[in-house]
Amino acid sequence: MDFYVSDASGMDFRAMLKKKKYAKWKRDNEDPDWGELKEAEKEIKPQLRKVERKQESWIKPLVDLTVKEGKEKMAKFEGEFSKKESKPKWFFKKDELFPGSKYKFKSEVGVHSIIISKPTVEDMGRYSVECMGISCSAILTVQEPDPDYKFVRPLPKKTSCYTTKEATLEAQVNSHKAIVHWYYGDTKIEDNEKYETYKDMTGTVRLTIKKASKKDKGKYTAKIFRCEKEVSETVLSVVDQPFKFTKTLKSRTVTENHKVVLECEVDEAEAPVEWFYGDKKLTPDTKG
Structure with missing residues (x-):
């Protein structure tokens, strides 16, 4: 059989002892006169600095270009990306381009360029370059060549x-x-x-x-x-055209007071023909 000692409130003896112990701790925690002694400063834990990620971009984007077919031997687009070691992808309209006889690529310290050899009207359109998912574009205009007429x-x-x-x-x-x-x-x-x-x-x-x-x-x-x-x-x-007679006048013998017709022909209808009686020039109303 177990026996417990309690006070008038009914608190058992063990609980009373714990209560007195906690009360003593409370008194100890109150700030007494410690003299020159000071409470040790709490250790300040370093806070992690929030690092903002740099947003990459095209420092120098592509610029629109106009060339003339047959006159310029090449057309060149060039752009500069902020991240120097990035690798570019080039596109014409929506098609990705690859190096060959028509296209030549060059990348050097973030500067990326494309050379289009012997541009023609068929090469006209929008060209774009992409680095790290970030792109920029420009339009190539190719004028028709001068006609080769002679x-x-x-x-x-x-x-x-x-x-x-x-x-x-x-x-x-x-x-x-x-x-x-x-x-x-x-x-x-x-x-x-x-x-x-x-x-x-x-x-x-x-x-x-x-x-x-x-x-x-x-x-x-x-x-x-x-x-x-x-x-x-x-x-x-x-x-002036040198007209000539193709049929000359012929001598005629007629009866006096009878009408006579003298006739000749020239090589051109518009040839101006003048008539004379002796040295006298005849006109349509002149009587012989």
């Missing part, structure tokens, strides 16, 4: 025609697509009542001067548009 049959150095006739200047170019402009001296010729231009599928080009007069003589030039070196010239001379 004269395969130039104008003759000299051309002549008769007054009142049509003067025809003719040459031939290597393609019917070539645009030829005509000049009289330094003045550009346009189609009108005086001038008529012509071109066919064989590349034959022609300038017709209607009812030529001596005022139309001089230098005429044919120039191929956008081909500055392709020029052909001729000098036109306009002279």
Whole structure:
């Protein structure tokens, strides 16, 4: 049988002893006069510094470029990425590019470049480069090449025609697509009542001067548009036509006071013919 000692509150003896012990500790914890003694400072634990990760980027992005087909031998894009040892990927539109005869890549200390050899109109579009999932892009514009047109049959150095006739200047170019402009001296010729231009599928080009007069003589030039070196010239001379009789007058014997017809023929209908009776010039209302 176990026996316990308790006080009037009913607390047993063992609990009373513990209560007195805790009370003593409480008194000890109150700050007495320790003199020069000080409470030891609590050890400060170092705090971990939060390191923010650097955001990589393109320091120098690609720049749009314009070249001309047949004139430039290459087109070059270049960009610089912040992380120097990064490896790039190049794309044309959405297709990844790889080195070869058409494309050449170069990377040096974060500077990445692509060289496009002999750019043509088919190479025109958006190019992009990607490092660590970060990309930048630029557009390549390729202008059409200068046309390779030329004269395969130039104008003759000299051309002549008769007054009142049509003067025809003719040459031939290597393609019917070539645009030829005509000049009289330094003045550009346009189609009108005086001038008529012509071109066919064989590349034959022609300038017709209607009812030529001596005022139309001089230098005429044919120039191929956008081909500055392709020029052909001729000098036109306009002279009076030397008409001739193809049927001469014949002597006639008639009765006095009867009508007589004298007749001849010339080689050109427009030949000016003058009639004379002795030394006297005859007119339509002149009586013989």
